[in-house]
Structure formats: C-alpha cells, structure tokens
Amino acid sequence: MNVLGELALWIALPVALLGAILGFVAGHRQRGDLQLGAERSVYAVFGLTILASAGIISNFLYDRFEYTYTYSYSNRELATWYKIAGLWSGQRGSLLFWLLFLMLFASIAVWTNRRKNREFMPYVVGTLSTIASFFLVVLLFADVNPYLKLGFTPPNGAGLNPQLQSYWMTIHPPMLYMGFTSFTVPFAFAIAALLSGRLDSRWINITRRWILLSWFFLAIGIVLGMRWAYEELGWGGYWFWDPVENASMLPWLAATAFLHSIQIQESRGMLKVWNMALVLFTFTLTIFATFLTRSGLIESVHSFAQELKIAYIFLAFMSFIVGSGIVLIMWRLPKLKSENQIESFLSRESAFMFNNLILLGILFAVLWGTLFPLISEGVTGTKITVGPPFFNRVNIPIGLILLALTGIGPVIAWRRASKQNIKKNFTLPVGIGLGVMAALFAVGVRPFEEAEGVRVFSQSHAYALATFGIASFVMSVIVIEFFKGTRARARIENEPWPIAFLHLIERNRRRWGGYVVHAGIVVMFAGWAGSSFNVNIRQTLQVGESAVIPSPLGHDYKLTYEGMSTTAATAANANSNLAFQLVALLRVEKDGKVQDNLTTEKRGYIAQDQPTTEVGIDSSFLEDLYVILSDVPNMRGAVQNEPGAQTATFTFLVNPLVGWVWYGGLFIAIGGLIGLWPTLTGAGEPARTPTVAAARPRRPVPAGAAGD
Amino acid sequence: MPKNARFLVGLVAVAGVVTYLIVTGLTDTMQYYLTPSELVAKVDADPTVHDMGVKVGARIVPGSYVKTAAGVHTFTVEDPEKLTVTMPVEYEGDLPDTFNDQADMIVDAVLDGHYRNDGVFVATTVLTKCGSRYEASPEAIKQG
Numbered sequence: 001m002n003v004l005g006e007l008a009l010w011i012a013l014p015v016a017l018l019g020a021i022l023g024f025v026a027g028h029r030q031r032g033d034l035q036l037g038a039e040r041s042v043y044a045v046f047g048l049t050i051l052a053s054a055g056i057i058s059n060f061l062y063d064r065f066e067y068t069y070t071y072s073y074s075n076r077e078l079a080t081w082y083k084i085a086g087l088w089s090g091q092r093g094s095l096l097f098w099l100l101f102l103m104l105f106a107s108i109a110v111w112t113n114r115r116k117n118r119e120f121m122p123y124v125v126g127t128l129s130t131i132a133s134f135f136l137v138v139l140l141f142a143d144v145n146p147y148l149k150l151g152f153t154p155p156n157g158a159g160l161n162p163q164l165q166s167y168w169m170t171i172h173p174p175m176l177y178m179g180f181t182s183f184t185v186p187f188a189f190a191i192a193a194l195l196s197g198r199l200d201s202r203w204i205n206i207t208r209r210w211i212l213l214s215w216f217f218l219a220i221g222i223v224l225g226m227r228w229a230y231e232e233l234g235w236g237g238y239w240f241w242d243p244v245e246n247a248s249m250l251p252w253l254a255a256t257a258f259l260h261s262i263q264i265q266e267s268r269g270m271l272k273v274w275n276m277a278l279v280l281f282t283f284t285l286t287i288f289a290t291f292l293t294r295s296g297l298i299e300s301v302h303s304f305a306q307e308l309k310i311a312y313i314f315l316a317f318m319s320f321i322v323g324s325g326i327v328l329i330m331w332r333l334p335k336l337k338s339e340n341q342i343e344s345f346l347s348r349e350s351a352f353m354f355n356n357l358i359l360l361g362i363l364f365a366v367l368w369g370t371l372f373p374l375i376s377e378g379v380t381g382t383k384i385t386v387g388p389p390f391f392n393r394v395n396i397p398i399g400l401i402l403l404a405l406t407g408i409g410p411v412i413a414w415r416r417a418s419k420q421n422i423k424k425n426f427t428l429p430v431g432i433g434l435g436v437m438a439a440l441f442a443v444g445v446r447p448f449e450e451a452e453g454v455r456v457f458s459q460s461h462a463y464a465l466a467t468f469g470i471a472s473f474v475m476s477v478i479v480i481e482f483f484k485g486t487r488a489r490a491r492i493e494n495e496p497w498p499i500a501f502l503h504l505i506e507r508n509r510r511r512w513g514g515y516v517v518h519a520g521i522v523v524m525f526a527g528w529a530g531s532s533f534n535v536n537i538r539q540t541l542q543v544g545e546s547a548v549i550p551s552p553l554g555h556d557y558k559l560t561y562e563g564m565s566t567t568a569a570t571a572a573n574a575n576s577n578l579a580f581q582l583v584a585l586l587r588v589e590k591d592g593k594v595q596d597n598l599t600t601e602k603r604g605y606i607a608q609d610q611p612t613t614e615v616g617i618d619s620s621f622l623e624d625l626y627v628i629l630s631d632v633p634n635m636r637g638a639v640q641n642e643p644g645a646q647t648a649t650f651t652f653l654v655n656p657l658v659g660w661v662w663y664g665g666l667f668i669a670i671g672g673l674i675g676l677w678p679t680l681t682g683a684g685e686p687a688r689t690p691t692v693a694a695a696r697p698r699r700p701v702p703a704g705a706a707g708d
Numbered sequence: 709m710p711k712n713a714r715f716l717v718g719l720v721a722v723a724g725v726v727t728y729l730i731v732t733g734l735t736d737t738m739q740y741y742l743t744p745s746e747l748v749a750k751v752d753a754d755p756t757v758h759d760m761g762v763k764v765g766a767r768i769v770p771g772s773y774v775k776t777a778a779g780v781h782t783f784t785v786e787d788p789e790k791l792t793v794t795m796p797v798e799y800e801g802d803l804p805d806t807f808n809d810q811a812d813m814i815v816d817a818v819l820d821g822h823y824r825n826d827g828v829f830v831a832t833t834v835l836t837k838c839g840s841r842y843e844a845s846p847e848a849i850k851q852g
Contacts, residue, residue, distance in 0.1 A: 162805075345714035345718060354719075357722050364730075365733075368730060372734070376738075382742070383742065384739065385739055386738050390733045390738070393732075394729040394730055397725075398726060398729065401722075611805070612805040631802060
C-alpha cells in the first residue's frame, strides 16, 4: 500500500499536467475528443490521490516509523482514530489531504457539468488541472513529500501533540480544507468565462452553490477552531488574532463579500468587473492561507516550521494567478460593462456595495495587521508587530457598521428607496434597538466601570451596549420579515402558520437561509460583546478552602476545593497514551444553591514531557463558569498521592454570553444548509427553485415580502 | 454624476474611516518584535527602549528553567541565530502547556514584556510554538 501510494503520487503529476494541456487546447481548438481525455485525467488524478492518501493512512495504522512523517506524528499507543487523522496532523500529510479534497471537488464539478456548459468545461478542466499540478509539484519537490524515509526504523514514534488529540481538532482542519479547496471550482468557472468570452451571469449561476458551499465550510471550520481553542487551549478565550487564525478568516470575508455582490450582478447586471476581481482575490486568499500556515514566514503559534523553499514556490504561484487573472480581466474589460448604474444612495445596491466595502475594509485591516511584521522589516529593517489590541480597535467599530447593514440591506428597496419604504421597515426595529439599549442601561449595563468608587469610562462596555442595541435592531428586522412573509403566505394559500412558514422558506431558500445566517451573525456579535464583562480571578487553594467568584449577572459562585485524585500509569490504561492524570474536584454553589461539581485536570502523556491542562466548564445559557487548574506546585507529590501535596492554583473565569458564539455558529450552519440543500424531489415544486433568483427580472423589485 | 454624488461621498467616507482606524490603531498598538540580540543592540543605542513594551522571539535554553520559592518562573532564552546572546527571563503567571526546557526539544517562545535595566526580561505573557510541530532531523532522532 505504501509503495503503491508513493508511486501514485509520482504518476499523478504527469497526468495532471496532461489534463491541463488537453483542457486548454480543447477549449481553444474546440476539440471534443481532447476534452474527453482532459476530463478523464481529472478522475484519474483523483483516483491516484486517493491511493496516495490511503498509503499514508496505512503507514500510520501499521506503525511504519521508518517514514519521517509517521515517526513525527504518531506512536504505537496512539488511538486508531488519531492515526487516521494523521493524514492531516502535519505539514506533509495536510498538503496531500488538501489535494485530495481539491480533486474530489474537481471531479464532482466535472462530472455534474460534463453534458452542460460545454463552452466552459475545457477551460474549467484546464484550470483545475493546473492547480492540481501545482500542489503535486509542491508535494514532490519542496521537501514535504509525506513518503520521505528516515533511513532507519525507530522503535516507536515521537507521538502526537496532546492538544491535537481532541475531537474538535480532527474535524476542524478538514472543514477548513474543504472550504479552501471548494472555492477552486468557482474560480475555475470564472477563468473559463473570461477565456471563452461568455461573460453574462452564467458562470455565477453555475457556481453559486459552490460559492455557498465553500463559504459554509469555512464558516464551520472557523467556528470549530474557536470551539477547540476554548475547550483545549485553556485560557478561556477562543480567538487570538494569530496569523493562522487570520489566514482562515481572510478568504471567508472575501467569500462573504462575493456572495453579496453576485446578487447585484444577478438582479441588476452591475459589478461584473468587481465580481471577477473578487473571485480572483478570494481564490488567491485561499492559497495565501495555506502559504501563511506552511511557510512559517509569519511568527505564529500554529504554523509549521519555516520552509523557505515552499514559501518561494507559493509566492511564485500566487503571483502567477494574480498576474494572469488581471491580464484576463483587462483583456475582457469591454465585455464586462455594467448594464445599470447606481440610482440612489438609499437603495439595496448601495447597501450591498457598502457591505462589500466594509467587508473588504475588515479584510484589509486584518491582512495588514498580519503582514505588518514582514512589511515593517522589509521597509525599516526592524520587525514591528501588532496584536489583539490593534485588531479589536479597528474591527469593532467597522464590524458594528457591518452589523447594522445586515439589518438594512435585506429590507431596503432596490434602485431607490422611498421615504415610506424606509419608515415602514425601520421604525419598529430601530425602536426595539433603542428600547433594548435603554433597558440594559437601566439594569446596569453601562458604558463605565466603577473601580474603588471612581467611575471610569469603559470603551469596551460602551461598544458592548452599542452591539446589543444594533443586534436587537437587526434581529427585529429579521423576525418581522419572517412574520410578514409567513402571514402573507398563510393568507394567500390559506395554510396554517407553521406550514406556511416552512413553505415560505422552501420557496426561496436562498433568501430565507440567508436571513437565518444573518440571525446567527447577530447572536455571535452579542456573544462577543458579552466578553467585555468577563471575570478572571486566580487563587491558590488548599483542600477544603473556597473561592467566591462574582458573576457580572449579579450572583456569586462559591467554589470549594474538595480534593485531588490521581491516576498513575496502570495496567488499565497501559494501551493509552496517558502517563498520569490529576483531577481536582470542586463543589460549586451558585448563591448558596448546589450545582454540578466541576473537575479540572493535569494530564501527562507518554512521549510528551510537559503535562497538559484540561479545563472544567459549566455552561449555561447566559454564562460559562470556566475553571483552570493553573498550577500544582508539587506535581510529583500529587501524582504519588503524598499528603499535603494537593495545594493547587486555580484560575476562575466567568464568561458571559460565550455560549451565544456557539449558538450563532449553529444558526449559521442551519442557514447555510437551508441555502445549500439540494431541491427536494417530488415535494410538489414546479421546476427547480434555485432559478427563482436567476429569473428575477430587471424591473424594479420591491423590498420585503409584502412589497411596496 | 450628481445622482451618484451622495453614494460616492459615502464610499470615500467609509474608506477614510477604515484608513484612519488602521493608521491610528497601528501607531497606538505597535510593538517592536525582536530577537534577544536585536533587543540588546537597540537598548544600547536607545536606553528608553527599557521602558517600552516589546515582543521577543527567542529559543528556550534547555535546562534553564527554575521556579523560585515565590512562584516566579525563571528561564533563559537565546537568540536562534546568534547563539552567544542569552537573556534571563522572569515571568509570573501560567506557562503554556507546550513550554519545555528539555534537552532534546527545540521550543521557540514569543514573550511580551519589557527589558529591565538589570538585563532581565520581565514577561507579561509567554507563548510557545508547539514543539511537536517541528520535525526532528534524523540525526537528532538517532541520538535521542
């Protein structure tokens, strides 16, 4: 299997190159026979990549430590599931994993379109094969071949970093990779549109679902990563503005902008150049994300070791993409003329353009902050960095404007909004937003902090209050839209409300799914705002002692350290990687009422010298109580269960609304699925619903379900 | 295009606000990111750097970690390139799980803090790059 896998990798490169050449020639000369060959080469490369990946997995499962990659990320004791996940645990394997997804999506795209869109397909296959060839070149020639051998066979592997031995970590990278790689399909169709000269909205109609799919996977991947950081990294937060985190966010922001701007092209025939530029930019950012993670050029706690060779190859490829993309767009510029113009500042087009501008503003700020060390070193010779304070300072105000636009965009009329349109749609939601702010102010959410009797203005509290107000405004807009739409349908079709509600969503899943995603974003913003009221107290306790932790919601937690249990390596866990486990037990009382106990642990792993920390989290709807076993001064004694060695230092956190970040993520996932779900067969639907938006006429389209 | 004038003003205004936020954000929050040898050179040239918050990227010297009776973590870091430059570090707080000073591990750390007049770096945060992400060379594996 391993020999076959390595061989497959070598065969895949010429096949992919052949596919690229055949595809472009077939497109240029309009040769169907060559095109057939090109399409088959895509399936062939996919098959070969499966073989190569299976070989790597078998290396892990059969403990073949003579391979550098297997040695570095596994050992005999590792659980089978993590051995399979070994394919994407490290640099070498994850590049192959990336290629595997790329070829999976390429094959699906080629297969589903093989009898349609003939004018595009040769170029699509050519573009996809070119990108596949690039990743194969990297795998084979940039010192990252996962089949590299050590030259001898060590008795056991070095083991997998315990922090990566987490359920979240095994599904977070695949989600991100699927998001990154699936965006290659819209990019390939965009290139095909440019090359073939068919520059109407056709390429967007074909790839709309792919764009949404990519966006969806990225969103899920990012939220899973946050969740992993929250549970596993043990500092109580979930986002650190680390370069690698930023790298995953950049294409997501660009894809979000793109998802909105294509709607303007579809309904108004505008922004054609912009959309071409945006698809090119988004795709480049997906490559850039890999580049940033893999090159190690930017200091990051997540990145793989610095590899200059790979950095240059990636830089060259990105320049090639951007350069040829710009040339193609310039060449086709006369055919990319806008069919309409912006008519009014107060219109949906305008709101969408501001949405795009602001998303790109955030993107640019994040990109600039991420690359700043590199830029400053290049310009001044000294590395200068910016950290979370920079990103928060810039992105919170811009983000709040974006949040407000989320409420304005969907209900403001196309072309030109009348005063009545604005008054009718916004009076109630704005009132609700202001009302929520006033109510919160009344119960004590105020833009200042009191320290020793002195009132100090608190910017973060002010932002939080503003966020709650704007979030309530947007949520009201969304709820009212659902209400109006359901009511209208219930009346017209004479259906009961719940059925009318479901049918409403089903008839235009793209629109209502989008609103559900918006609702998720709103909930998430509220969750972020909650973090400005976080409580953080560190205390050393003997067994029997208690700590009292005040929650910002007004109640107190009393945590009593009941004792510490220890499990040394025994026969019972001889087959696991665990060397020892110290579990501190805490009794929790909330205003005197006994809650479930919390535990927090230190774990030692075989083949890893440093113990890891497992936090204890008591989640509720409004806040999390988060306990970290920060330090056990006499750890050896505690493991041996010596009397008096159980003294421990705990960090107690109260994180208000943190759960809302995950609920928001859930909404986003549901909304994305509503938009993505294949049209149900036999549901009594005439034709295919997704064409509703495409068929949307050029006449003025009234805003809202009820119209104007 | 008077019809578009308000729209264009809006666009320019948004672009202006974003630029303003980025520029002021940068000037207010940026920090030097230096290796120990660069920090030492910088302090020699300009003593006020002692009072500045700086970031230091350095390698942890194997075997240098000691925890004082007062619970302060002390260890030494070295310059990854100029191996002669070392710098003692003091840190009160929780070390990340991946912090390690074992002989067979290369652990790079990013320290936030300031360089005290007595030549000790007082860290307020310590981040480490996960050691296992580095693939050991075949020679190192044989010796280990």
